Amino acid sequence: MFQMSAAVSLSATRPCIFPAMLPTGTAIHESATCLSTNPSLIFMLHYLSFLIRSLPISGQCAILDTDRFDLSAKENIMDIQTQSDKLRLCIFSGDITRPGGTERVAAFLADGLAASPRFDVSLVSLTESSDTPAFPVNDGIPRFTLSEKWVQPGPGYLRVIRRLLRLIRREKFSVIIDVDTVLDLLSVPCKWLTGIRVVSWEHFHYTELLGTSYRSLCRKITCRFSDCIVPLTERDAGVWRSSGHPSCPVIPIPNPANYLPPCAPPARRGKIILSAGGLVPIKGFEDVIQAARQVIPRFPDWTFLIVGDGPEKEHLLRLIRQYHLEDNVILKGYSSDMPSLYLQSSIYLLTSRSEGLPMVLLEAKYYRLPTISYDIENGPSEILLDGTNGYLVPPGRTDLLAEKLCALIEDDALRQSFSEHAWDNIDKFDKDAILNRWTDLLLNLSA
Numbered sequence: 001m002f003q004m005s006a007a008v009s010l011s012a013t014r015p016c017i018f019p020a021m022l023p024t025g026t027a028i029h030e031s032a033t034c035l036s037t038n039p040s041l042i043f044m045l046h047y048l049s050f051l052i053r054s055l056p057i058s059g060q061c062a063i064l065d066t067d068r069f070d071l072s073a074k075e076n077i078m079d080i081q082t083q084s085d086k087l088r089l090c091i092f093s094g095d096i097t098r099p100g101g102t103e104r105v106a107a108f109l110a111d112g113l114a115a116s117p118r119f120d121v122s123l124v125s126l127t128e129s130s131d132t133p134a135f136p137v138n139d140g141i142p143r144f145t146l147s148e149k150w151v152q153p154g155p156g157y158l159r160v161i162r163r164l165l166r167l168i169r170r171e172k173f174s175v176i177i178d179v180d181t182v183l184d185l186l187s188v189p190c191k192w193l194t195g196i197r198v199v200s201w202e203h204f205h206y207t208e209l210l211g212t213s214y215r216s217l218c219r220k221i222t223c224r225f226s227d228c229i230v231p232l233t234e235r236d237a238g239v240w241r242s243s244g245h246p247s248c249p250v251i252p253i254p255n256p257a258n259y260l261p262p263c264a265p266p267a268r269r270g271k272i273i274l275s276a277g278g279l280v281p282i283k284g285f286e287d288v289i290q291a292a293r294q295v296i297p298r299f300p301d302w303t304f305l306i307v308g309d310g311p312e313k314e315h316l317l318r319l320i321r322q323y324h325l326e327d328n329v330i331l332k333g334y335s336s337d338m339p340s341l342y343l344q345s346s347i348y349l350l351t352s353r354s355e356g357l358p359m360v361l362l363e364a365k366y367y368r369l370p371t372i373s374y375d376i377e378n379g380p381s382e383i384l385l386d387g388t389n390g391y392l393v394p395p396g397r398t399d400l401l402a403e404k405l406c407a408l409i410e411d412d413a414l415r416q417s418f419s420e421h422a423w424d425n426i427d428k429f430d431k432d433a434i435l436n437r438w439t440d441l442l443l444n445l446s447a
Contacts, residue, residue: 087446088172089113090122092164092187093179095150096143097125099134099334100278101359102203105255106179107135112435114141118443122171126151126160126183134336153218157185165190174446177201181222181229182215188225197445200226203356205378206239219244228445232357236378253437254382257362257429266343271302273405274345274369276338276360277352279310279331284351284374287398289319289329291349294402296328299409304329304349307341342367346415347408353395355379362429365389370418372404383429389421 091110096103106123114121115138122142123133127150137143146163168176168190176187177199187198200222222229223246230253231237237252273295277283285306292304306316306329313331320329335341342348348364350373357379364371365383371390373380384390391404408415427433 085117086120087118087174087442088120088122089175089177089442090124090144090168090171090173091177091179092124092183094126094183095129096123096133096137097128097130099336101255102179103133104135104359105203107133107137108256108431109177109435109438110141111136111138112431113438113442114138116435116439118439122173124164124167124176126186153182153185161186161189165193168194168196175199175442179203182218184222184226185218188221191225191227197227198225199441199445200229202229202231202236202240204354205231205233205236205356206243207377208354208356223247228441230441233378233382235382236356251437251441253434253441254429255357255359255362256431256434257366257426258431269346270344271299271409272345273302273304273347273349274307274341274364275304275349275351276307276335276341279306279308279312279316281312282353283308283312284353285312285316286319287351287374287396287401288349289316289323289325290398291351291401291405292325292329293323294399295405295409296325298406300328302328302409305332305341305345306330307332307335307338309334338363339367342369345369347372347405349401349405350374350380351401352376357382365422365426365429368419368422370408370415370422372401372408374401383425385421385424389418389424 091106093103093106096106110121110123113119122144123137124144124146126145127147128143128145129150133143144167146160146167151157151160164186167173173196175197176190178184178187179201181200181202184198184200187196190196191198206219223240223244226246226248228248229240229244229246229250231240231250232252232254234252237250240246240250275285275288277285279285288304288306295302295304304325316331320326320331342364346369348360348369348371350358350361350371352358352374354376355378358373361371361373361380361383371384373384373390373392374395375381375392376395380392384392386392391408393400393404408418
């Protein structure tokens, strides 16, 4: 059993919380001019002020006036009776109804834990953009929302904290799994006021800030106050330990590969090179198009299929038209039937600039697709065996992407060999083994 971090206690004078969480080199007595140009710092000062006012003094917890705020919950949810033999936990996401890899694995975990007699599981979202989750979730799992619309990190978070606090108290949750370390900003104050255990589930990696300054501040809060950090890879776990110096255990647990419906590979696949994900810059779909420019002149009967939606769609369409690839590069949009697309395709191509542990590579592996991927900092090298069931290419080298694609296209025996070896290292991504690791973690955490 691993050791839990000690409970946080501050005296009535509440000293020295600021230096531990503000950016290195930040002076506490910043000028008004500096503050006005630093929204992240303004938010953190508001946030810290809220935390300090909410912390217990001399062992007594301050009770917030949560009755002033409405709690938005799904109308069909029945009151849940506390069962002493079950651990009551909630899986907390930004929006469980979004069709992303993070939401897919959160739905998997919720279903898997709910099937165990040891847990009562609920799903909590900051907001929900749809009436139903994008991925299957057992109808018996209660769902709650904290806001009618998306709330960016900032002063609006303070009201959400109060709503989350009220929900935790009402439902008597013992553990909260944050499906993004940014959500620790909301759950950590609730930990101090209720004793709930906070599990910080990292779906990116320690050094990925996604272009936002507040994420680095979130890392500091996670490392200081979380009860357990769960990155996706051993490599990222090492970075969390060496760079973040957390006061809690860091326990890597990968995402599963074999949670999708089983299906034998078809005898013959289509001449399709598949890519999937949100159409956002970090996914690097521009490089798919650049690779296609080099491949299609040699193999004009092949198609590049990009599955997903997002703000980059019009930009990508312009590139496709610019290079006269309309017949060979298709933006399909979102699909709810990825298994059939994996089975129709012959090669999977990943061009992301950054990932945690890409679900699409695990899914392609499960459906025995030969895969070519950028060898980015985290993820692909733990999934693919270079030269055995896929190729790893230095990021940005679209010429090498095209070279490896052409090698696979023109060699049926090589594609077949890669397909046959796709499962060579799949055991560590087995869904049952992963659920067992989560079960052990949660039971140890609550002991």
